[in-house]
Amino acid sequence: MKANPRDVNTGTYYMDGDVAAGHGALAAGCRFIGGYPITPSTEAAETFARIAPKAGAVFIQMEDELGSIASVMGASWSGVKTMTITSGPGYSLMMEIIGLGAMIEAPFVILNIQRGGPSTGVPTKTGQADMMQSRWGSHGDYEIIAISPDSPQELFDYTIKAFNLSEKYRCPVMIMSDECVGHMSEKVVIPPAEEIEIEPRRFYNGPKEKYLPFKPDQDLVPKMVKAGDGYNLYITGLVHDERGYPITNQKEKGKRQQFPTRRLVDKIRLNADKIIELNEEGMDDAEVVVVSYGISYRVAIRGIEKAREKGIKVGNLRLITVWPFPDKKITELASKVKAFVVPEINYGQIVFEVERCSHGQANVVLIPHGGAGVHNPDDIAEAIEYAVKEKKKIRKVIEWKTRLEKFVFEGGYKLNK
Amino acid sequence: MAEIRFAGYGGQGIIRSGIIVGKGASIYDNKFSTMNQSFGPEARGGACSSQVVLSDTKVLYPYVTVSDVLVAMSQEGYDMFEPELSDKGILLVDEDLVKINPPRGKIKILSIPSTRIAEELGNRIFANVVMLGFFTAITKLVSKEGMEKAVADSVPSRFINLNLKAFQAGYDYKKE
Structure with missing residues (x-):
């Protein structure tokens, strides 16, 4: 099914990721957003609130995040496509009802423009530390889908895809972006409605x-x-x-x-297999593979370039879909390469999934970052260089000491004996 | 490829300047650009900066590492970002707001009283647009036409003419 021209603001724009996500939601056919605007996701809510009325869609600023996510459940079962927009603290508050959403199989999308945490953390700066919370945040057994865009254009495109996946599989779909991408401005092309494929609600029409x-x-x-x-x-x-x-x-x-x-x-x-989307490059003769997502992918590119200048064969695997995790792909690569290098803006989340799937066949190096900034590409280049030289099989995740850590902690905290 | 940093305080249109340069390059000049911003929690008055990476091909790494151009509209902004400027870079400052250190390397320093010019035009709010005119004339990184379209596109319609006048004033102001 094609998008409705009423919902699509076709044109070429210079906009930030948040604004692009607001446009993406409307283009996907979203009819209701209940939200409690929070930095750094506010512009997405503002944008939707501004463009929704002329398309007959509604934005309601709810009393808080619990009300927001609950309103989204109701809207979803009333038959419309729906979403909420939030960041760390709001995301935490929504966890219980995300579980309800999984249980009642309400199709809905959550846009999480991640910021530094925990708690109020760093409101205006970035983080990637909500990745495990997305997967495991509500109690009980359930599965979700999480996508991690890396540019404003992708925040438009993948917001549409998130809606399509939520309609298709009737599960919570998280767009796990971050402040860097949300507040980054680039050219965004919004195509004509007839070029946008959308998944309609699966309605029952029997007796x-x-x-x-x-x-x-x-x-x-x-x-x-x-x-x-x-x-x-x-x-x-x-x-x-x-x-x-x-x-x-x-x-x-x-x-x-x-x-x-x-x-x-x-x-x-x-x-x-149908859900997972990956982007791989330079894999054929790779000795080390960098696994990254979101803004860290774009930062890693520079580190990879630097390592390649030194003649190191590095593959670049980007997780566009982070959940469900591409177990098969990582296991397959683990038998071919020496090591994985995982830069992420947290102290180790997705890296442990990589370790799990590599089944001890390849070393796994984490390049951590505490948030409020992105990695220094030199750290990534050096970690790659180390990973290719390391001959021993190291039976745990190797934590790379970054410049920032050395500078701030003088090599790390130590317990007094 | 060029890396540009605008620095000043909130309310001066520092982020807007980045957007206008980015838009001029990628929408009207058909190049690629990425604009990033950094600001504190204050609505106005806090330290604030924006960075633009311009390129003929898709921008992969989206941040400034060594800037080719630094536009400083406040002392704090200058002090913070001067070390990031390349030895062969261009430094543009508002001469009434920034006191500069002795020159380093082959840095080309150009100053303009952008806030004063804007006040003479009626409102200091145009200071960033005056500076953008100056920036365009000096660096030639984005075409004048592209920049003018981007300026017109980024301000409320009733202020387009005043902004274009401010842009022209900065464009015509050249001194070594």
């Missing part, structure tokens, strides 16, 4: 009395209806059967609980 809201299709995803259209709907966070009714039979509970939660996990895991 009313036969509708089962949680009966899955072949791809494990059930069809939806609009709340208020006269269907018998029971939407609950309790473990439920295909009718949506809570499973109350104590004898049956243990056995039947397996079905709904197993499906929430499997509808993503079994479709992972």
